[in-house]
Amino acid sequence: MCTKVLIVGGAGEMGQWFARFLMRQNYAVSITDIDPTAKEVAKKLGAGFVEDASETAVDFDIVLVSVPIDVTEEVIRSIAPQMRAGSLLMDITSIKKGPMEAMKKAPKGIELIGTHPMFGPMAPDLRRQTVILVPVQGRSEHWLPNIRELFEENGAHVEILTAEEHDQIMAIVQGLTHFAYIAIGVTLNTLNFEVRESRRFMSPVYEIMVDFMGRILAQNPHLYAMIQMNPEVKNVHNAFIAQCKDLAKDIEKGDVERFVRSMRSAAAHFGDTEAALKRSDKLINVNIAELDELAQSVGIERGLRHLYSGAVHVGIVEQVTPSHIILKMRGRRTKLKIENIQLLSTDELLQWKIDNLRHHRRDISVALPEKVQPDVIVRIISGIDGVVSAEEIDTYKIKKGCSSITFRIVILGDKKPKEVQGAVEELLKGIGGEIR
Amino acid sequence: MCTKVLIVGGAGEMGQWFARFLMRQNYAVSITDIDPTAKEVAKKLGAGFVEDASETAVDFDIVLVSVPIDVTEEVIRSIAPQMRAGSLLMDITSIKKGPMEAMKKAPKGIELIGTHPMFGPMAPDLRRQTVILVPVQGRSEHWLPNIRELFEENGAHVEILTAEEHDQIMAIVQGLTHFAYIAIGVTLNTLNFEVRESRRFMSPVYEIMVDFMGRILAQNPHLYAMIQMNPEVKNVHNAFIAQCKDLAKDIEKGDVERFVRSMRSAAAHFGDTEAALKRSDKLINVNIAELDELAQSVGIERGLRHLYSGAVHVGIVEQVTPSHIILKMRGRRTKLKIENIQLLSTDELLQWKIDNLRHHRRDISVALPEKVQPDVIVRIISGIDGVVSAEEIDTYKIKKGCSSITFRIVILGDKKPKEVQGAVEELLKGIGGEIR
Structure with missing residues (x-):
């Protein structure tokens, strides 16, 4: 029997992503959502629809909570008591400490896996994507291997972290990078700087940087707000703003040496900047090569x-x-x-x-020495430019040592059939044949 | 006669880049530099070397000043009076207002073009690079078309701006983007965040962003300091820091609505974020595709x-x-x-x-009907897998209606010559030949 999954918030973008993904993996998926269109969404997805999750949660093997971060803990608290022993409670929020605390209050016997899929609803599949799993000692052992395999078999890279480690790392990996890009975008807005206009002055490097800023601005701002609500980001923002002020002061004072020292020390800390340079070079060149x-x-x-x-x-x-x-x-x-x-x-x-094209068909009869092997001739004809395929359709003896062979050739739809037929006939004559 | 160019600061990275570039365009290039290795550098480049620029500047058609921004104006002031009427004074600094003011003080009759090549010394050529030219009314007319053509013919995109426009645009295009990336790098250093370690948690999007940060940290910090010395960047830095503080405050207060509004409005101002998203998607997919x-x-x-x-x-x-x-x-x-x-x-x-491989050579003799056309057979043999080329080297009549033809075939160096020879012989037999 299929594993039964209930996705709470299944009408949202990520909820739908997981519904489609799990159905492809032969899970029996139902969704529930306060969104008034949820029933239609379920129908479109081909998933089941559940009106009242609290009544039916008991029927599912897995309950996956896919709701905005600011209501995740509340939803976990209300659904967990309805679940049955041995079933699995998962969330997919991009912060882990708060949700994990809420999950740990679930009745004993319910397993728990905090999940952070590090991709958005645009990802076509899991290849080269990262999924972070946060298990709970003594409360994830049965389901963890299955869930891990589910992601890994589909090409994801899975990392296991504690909730604390997760939030600290994400405060930088997502918190700081998003923050800086969004702040640049907001600044360009404030300064009324015309990005489109400025593309004229961009090198390939800047174009790519601007595109990544645009990429982030193109995303769902609520999701990005939620990622920033990670309590660990506060320190990171403060550190970033302090460094910006410091650098700006050095620059204003014209203190080149201090600026250079900061940059050098950041480069040393970064590590292999040479590899980063070369990887980015490669991307830039790919971009240039296609345009060229x-x-x-x-x-x-x-x-x-x-x-x-x-x-x-x-x-x-x-x-x-x-x-x-x-x-x-x-x-x-x-x-x-x-x-x-x-x-x-x-x-x-x-x-x-x-x-995709509608091809032309021509039959060509040729007199050839009897000892000729028609399959070899077919192979030769098939190699001619414009010939899609060839076959021998008729062979009979004309006179001693001489056969008539008819080949049916399929000519590429956008070629002039007469020209290709001519080329085939030239070739047949070239190997000693006589067109009949 | 060749146009004679003197590159002041020609032993520097960009100076050397321009020396090589101009020599490839058949300019007669000499360099001068306070660097003690300048003479050796000139020798290695195959360029001339000038010890005392002030004595010899008069001999050149173009003087190109390629020195750090903080001494550019001084160098311009000292060399301009030595130049001859009708010659051209250029700089290549990434700030234009100060240097242009200094250039305008050059004696009348000397033409002036401020130049900002928007690429670093790693650029292999000018394809898809941008060069900004700042002409001076009444003092660039003779040389401007030549210089513009020089860059455009080599694939660069040339833009003409005033010094003021240039500095304002660059305060953002270079000033802000570099600043933000460097500030992130410095912050990661301050927080002692292990970038290498964090790659485990990165999605393809973050990897590319981190690589571009590493790319900037990998560059010459003095050059990046100089770009920041653009007086226009002060306002931009201030605006950026103010926006960072504002966003950080919204996040700390949990004011999701205000954060979302800022991001939405920045996205609206950015314009076609959808196109940016898709262009970045394309790059990410190229990255994934090669690894796959x-x-x-x-x-x-x-x-x-x-x-x-x-x-x-x-x-x-x-x-x-x-x-x-x-x-x-x-x-x-x-x-x-x-x-x-x-x-x-x-x-x-x-x-x-x-x-690149050393190939095998084999001669194959075959008896074929006389009316066979050897060039057609050569073409057919050349199409066989493992055959690099084929030619007819000898043909004579054996008996009535029958010739012996010898083909010389070249077999790809890493193929087994026996196998490929076998395939050729099978084909020749297939068209009615008899191997001799």
Whole structure:
């Protein structure tokens, strides 16, 4: 029988993510949510819907709490007493101390695993993502191996921490980096600095930095507020603001030596800055390389895969700007945003054409010496440019030592069939055949 | 005759960069520098060396000042009076107001172009880099088109600004972004936070952000100090610190609504955060895709190009960790840092082998009908896996309607020549030939 999971807050973005993920892993998922659209969401997900969690929590093997941080503890306190012994209570909030304290008050016999999936609802899957698990001594032993395996089998990197360790590390890893990016964004707003306008003055390095700031500003601000509500961030913010003031003072006073000392010592503490430099170089070069290849493709047929719809656009590249590409297809022009597309390689484009175009079929009969092996000829014909496939469909003897063989060839849909047929016939003549 | 350029401060990193760049463009470059190794540097560069700039400045068409910002104005003041009418004075500092004021005091008849190359000495070339030029009304007209063309022809994006516009924009584009990253680095140092250790808890997004911080910490701190000495940054720093304090206060008070409002309004001001999100997604996915492909290559032969030495390593992938890859080549194991290598595609690896291995040569004689066209057969043989090239080296008639043709085939160095020869012979038999 399937493991039954109830996702409390299952209509939220992360709740839906987990519903889809767990259903793919053959869990029987139901959701409950105070959101009035929750029932519809459940239907769309193909998940069960539970109106009153307190009545039905007893039926589930796992209750996963996926609600905003500011109500997580309250929801845990109200649902835990309804759960049955041997079942598992999990949360997925990005702070662990408060929620874990609340979870520990659950009736004995209920297992507990605090969970922090370090990704947002946009993540397509768990590959290369990190999930932090916070088990409780004596209260996680049965379920922990299963849950760990669930994440690891799907490509996640799992780390086990205590709630205290988690909150301290996250106060920096998420707390400080988000904070700094958001503060930059707010500052640009205050100074009325036009980011779009400023792209003209950006090097590839700045462009990437600005894009990551934009990335964070694009996210759900409530989620980001909740991450900042980690009590450990206060010290981190204070330390950061103090360092900003200190650096700003050095700069204002023109104290180059002190600034240089701070930066050097930070670099020494950071460790392998050289590796960071090279990794970032690599990313920058990937960025440049694609734009260069696009720019060099003007006048050439290319295939572009739309990263979000999955659709493939094939046409002659007419124009490439830093933000757009214009593709001409049978007289029609299509303008695509560069951030939405991925350039297909020649092989990928060919494969797409083979899979998607309506191809031409031609039969070619040829007189060849009897000892010729038709399967070898088929292989040779298949290698000709524009031929999708070839097969021998008929062979009979014409005269002593001489057969007539008919090959059926499939010609790529966007090639001129006459030209490809001509090339095949030239080849057959070249190996001594006579076209009939 | 070549345009003669004197680079003042030509032994510095950027000075050397410009010396190499200009020599590649066929400028006659000399350098001068107070650095005691300057003469050796000039020799290594293949540039001229000038001991006393004040005596020889008169001989040059262009004097390019490439010295630290804090002495730029002084150097400009001392060299400008030595230059000859019609020549061009340029600087390459990242602040423009002060240096331009100093340049404007140059004797009449000397042209002036303030220059800010927005890249560091690590940039391999000008592709996709931005160069900001600050001309002076009535004093740049002759040289500006040449200098602009010099940069643009080499792939740079050139922007023309006034000194004031430049300093205001750069106070944010460079001033604020560097400042925030450096402040984060200094904070991590103060908090004694182990960056290396924390990588275990990072998602692909954080890894990239941390790498860009490391990237900045890896640079010359003096250069970064100089960029911060832009007088316009003071306001920007103050605004940033004020916003940090404000946000930190909202968070401490638990004022989620105010935090959310600030973030929303910053996002609205930023503009197209969706595009930023997607561009950053693309980069993250490129990062993941290469690591995935490496991980899936265990047990398979792959080619890895070292990004810095250019050397290509070919071998069976034995192990892939998040930081290293171990390649087994003829019993020897080589451990390579992932940030230093680029995975070659199958086609790239094949091309490398064709260009670099010692290949095998075999001659194959075959009896074929006289009407066979040897060039067609050569083309067919060349398409066989493992064949680098083929040619017809001898043909004579054996009997009526039948020729003996000898083909010389070159077999890829790492293939078993017997196997490839066998495949060629099978094919020749398949088209009715008789191996002799």
